[in-house]
Amino acid sequence: MTALETCPDAEQLRQWRRDFHRHPEIAFEEHRTSARIAELLREAGIEVHTGLAGTGVIGTIEGARGPGRTIGLRADIDALAIEEATELEWASRTPGRMHACGHDGHTTMLLGAAWALARNPDFAGRVHVIFQPAEENEGGARVMIEEGLFDLFPMDAVYGLHNWPGMAVGEAAVHSGPSMAAFDVFTLRLSGRGCHAAMPHMGDDVILAGCELVTQLQGLISRERPAHQPAVLSVTQFHGGDAFNVMPGTVELRGTLRCFDPKLREHLEKRFREAVQASADFHGLEVELDYQSRYPATINDAEQARRCAEVLEHMPEVRKVHYDLPPCMASEDFAFMLEQCPGAYIWMGNGDSAALHNPGYDFNDDLSPIGVAWWQALVRRLLN
Numbered sequence: 494m495t496a497l498e499t500c501p502d503a504e505q506l507r508q509w510r511r512d513f514h515r516h517p518e519i520a521f522e523e524h525r526t527s528a529r530i531a532e533l534l535r536e537a538g539i540e541v542h543t544g545l546a547g548t549g550v551i552g553t554i555e556g557a558r559g560p561g562r563t564i565g566l567r568a569d570i571d572a573l574a575i576e577e578a579t580e581l582e583w584a585s586r587t588p589g590r591m592h593a594c595g596h597d598g599h600t601t602m603l604l605g606a607a608w609a610l611a612r613n614p615d616f617a618g619r620v621h622v623i624f625q626p627a628e629e630n631e632g633g634a635r636v637m638i639e640e641g642l643f644d645l646f647p648m649d650a651v652y653g654l655h656n657w658p659g660m661a662v663g664e665a666a667v668h669s670g671p672s673m674a675a676f677d678v679f680t681l682r683l684s685g686r687g688c689h690a691a692m693p694h695m696g697d698d699v700i701l702a703g704c705e706l707v708t709q710l711q712g713l714i715s716r717e718r719p720a721h722q723p724a725v726l727s728v729t730q731f732h733g734g735d736a737f738n739v740m741p742g743t744v745e746l747r748g749t750l751r752c753f754d755p756k757l758r759e760h761l762e763k764r765f766r767e768a769v770q771a772s773a774d775f776h777g778l779e780v781e782l783d784y785q786s787r788y789p790a791t792i793n794d795a796e797q798a799r800r801c802a803e804v805l806e807h808m809p810e811v812r813k814v815h816y817d818l819p820p821c822m823a824s825e826d827f828a829f830m831l832e833q834c835p836g837a838y839i840w841m842g843n844g845d846s847a848a849l850h851n852p853g854y855d856f857n858d859d860l861s862p863i864g865v866a867w868w869q870a871l872v873r874r875l876l877n
């Protein structure tokens with residue numbers, strides 16, 4: 494029997510998902526995962542393109558009802574550098590690697606939908622299923638775009654999803670604007686003249702300067718951010734010194750800044766740079782600052798979000814759609830795709846699981862058939 498004669502049922506989806514879970518691979522190293530995805534797509538007779546961003550895979554499914562619009566459905570495929578703490582039978586077999594964000598489930602749901610759409614291509618137009626590497630930290634979406642994703646595979650719209658712990662299975666959330674924050678990181682090094690701790694006037698106190706800076710930077714959030722616009726700045730590392738009686742010559746601070754509004758982001762970065770320089774000048778220190786904008790905010794197109802909501806509202810598998818959840822301050826590199834192409838990114842309930850990126854997390858297999866139904870419903874409704 495060929496894949497086209499069968500449709501992946503919940504048991505089949507569970508097997509696929511648990512196999513991906515056992516074999517997690519991190520950013521741009523998803524070789525086994527990528528090969529398995531391509532194999533399963535080909536098994537269903539789907540045209541496959543490999544090699545975009547190294548381990549990216551794209552499958553193209555033509556509708557049987559002739560030409561029409563083209564849409565992209567995207568799943569992320571990478572795992573995290575985390576030691577899994579579940580004792581599940583399908584726990585990671587690779588030390589220090591874990592599918593702790595549910596991308597094993599995202600991959601499975603899109604594969605299931607691809608099979609179902611290939612089996613019954615009762616739509617007009619074309620669907621690209623996009624399996625994207627390196628969502629965590631490395632911006633695989635940006636690399637796919639730089640390597641020609643939207644030139645090689647032109648699309649009218651693109652959609653993504655993420656499982657959401659704490660939301661019941663069978664529930665979903667749609668934001669009509671921002672859903673995930675922009676993500677910047679910084680490393681700054683303050684350098685001065687180290688000296689004897691008993692005679693600080695003979696040198697510079699980089700520790701005091703660093704401590705003052707940590708508190709001053711919070712002023713950007715409390716005093717320069719309009720109160721109705723979310724932003725968060727966290728200093729997450731502070732390194733310096735190695736003796737009781739020595740004032741060190743350098744301290745290094747690292748951290749992250751996240752917000753939604755591009756203008757606010759620009760303003761906060763400018764003021765961040767000014768604050769760091771002013772603090773260094775006041776203390777008579779040299780400063781090196783490496784400030785990097787990593788991911789933009791994930792901002793849904795209002796019209797596309799409305800269409801997603803309409804599809805979800807009509808699905809028997811979906812009991813409730815939330816429209817009032819606050820956006821999340823975590824980040825998502827699907828944002829790069831939404832900068833290039835209109836689309837939307839939804840959340841689907843993962844039930845009462847451990848949090849994302851927690852070593853005790855596991856994707857909820859009960860969500861898989863719902864995700865498969867969602868992708869199909871979206872295609873059949875938008876491309877009819």
Ligand SMILES: [Zn+2]
Pocket residue numbers: 593594629849850
């Ligand atoms: Zn993640």
Ligand SMILES: [Zn+2]
Pocket residue numbers: 594595596628655
């Ligand atoms: Zn994720």
